[in-house]
Amino acid sequence: MDDVTPFVQASSCCLSPRAAARRDRVIDAARQLIAEQGFHNAGIAQIARDSGVLVGQIYRDFASKEDIVVAIAERDTRAFLNDEGLREALATGNAAGVRGWIAGSEEHTSELQSRFG
Numbered sequence: 001m002d003d004v005t006p007f008v009q010a011s012s013c014c015l016s017p018r019a020a021a022r023r024d025r026v027i028d029a030a031r032q033l034i035a036e037q038g039f040h041n042a043g044i045a046q047i048a049r050d051s052g053v054l055v056g057q058i059y060r061d062f063a064s065k066e067d068i069v070v071a072i073a074e075r076d077t078r079a080f081l082n083d084e085g086l087r088e089a090l091a092t093g094n095a096a097g098v099r100g101w102i103a104g105s106e107e108h109t110s111e112l113q114s115r116f117g
Contacts, residue, residue, distance in 0.1 A: 019061070022051075022053055022057070022061065023061055023071070025051040025052060025053055026047060026051045026053050026058055026061065026062070026068060027068065027071050027072055027075060028051070029046075029047050029050035029051035030042065030047045030051075030065075030068045030069070030072065031072050032050065033046055033047060033050060034069070034072075039065070039069070042065075044058055044059075044065060047065075047068070083101065085097070085100075085101050085104075086098065086101045089101055
């Protein structure tokens, strides 16, 4: 588990609280717009409007819209891997617990797919 931690924490480890909050607003707005309209129809100007962050600042924080999607995936991966049930099952070598966690994750993924298409 520890070999994964540096990868999933690298993107926002050194940001000020204000910059991290701004980044989170952009990521949240982008996630919602992309879920509703699709990647190609969700523009940076819309993300800026919905997040309350100026377009120029978004481009200072993210090189492109693709980089925002990467940030969404990194945040989701971090949350996914930091699940306490998974950590406990891995720490104790509980294979049945890991399988149960995976089954629960698959159900959660199906629920998200039905909500966001």
